Amino acid sequence: MWRAPVPRSQHGPCATGRRPPRLRRDGSLTHGGRRRDLDADGWPEGETELRVYGNGRYQGRFILTPGEGPVPPLLARLVAVTLAGETGAVLDAAGPAREG
Template sequence: MGCSFLTRPYQTFDIDTSADVETAVLLLVVGLIVSQLAARARRLEVITVTDADHLRRIHETAELAQSAKSSDTVVDHVRGQLTEVLSLRACRFEYGTLMGRPPRLEQDGNVAVGRRHRDVDIDGWPDGEIELRTYGNGHYLGRFMLTPGPGPVPPLQARLVAVTLADQTGAALDTAGPVKDG
């Protein structure tokens, strides 16, 4: 049959005894364990890099919200961040009152369609635009209108980062007030 270089006869793949079978099985088990550990290490590395990137985005936006002379600067920055974090096709911001009842990305990272929650991890994004509301001191100030791109729905962690970024926008709008063209 063959598999072992470590038992007699050396330098062959012959498995003739139970010791040869034990050696082959042990080598297989050790190989599987090592490959699983390596795969887990790669996943943890990706998670660590992703977490650091999300934290960087939140930190940069918080600094901008504190230092920007115009809330529009924060809105534009967050619009770009949301596009990247959620892999959006498009993202725009609407100041003021609510119009219509589009699906809504909520504070917990879930999506509400009407009065029901949609399991976007299983069912994907709903069709059309999705709103992400911004509040300042408990008052509605505006919303980001998100147009999902192709591909899978971003994980819950990315959706929670998006909500946090929108909250930063709400804080900037509440402090500075929107600068309207005109």
């Protein structure tokens, strides 16, 4: 499972400067444009990004950090993706942040 119950959110480039693996809307994982076989290869080390969109617009991303144990099952990954989608819808409806 993921180490933190609530993943952190981040907007902008990764702290490492590299593109992390990405959790897709169908619960699959890609890295470097290639789909990763989670059953055969396991969850990758390090951070994984889960992009957040609202009304088709990129809103930011969650950064998932793996914990000890087995790969999260597909249902758990789909729940994470669904929650990210709901977050994106709320952010889109709220509009841009105001300064001041």
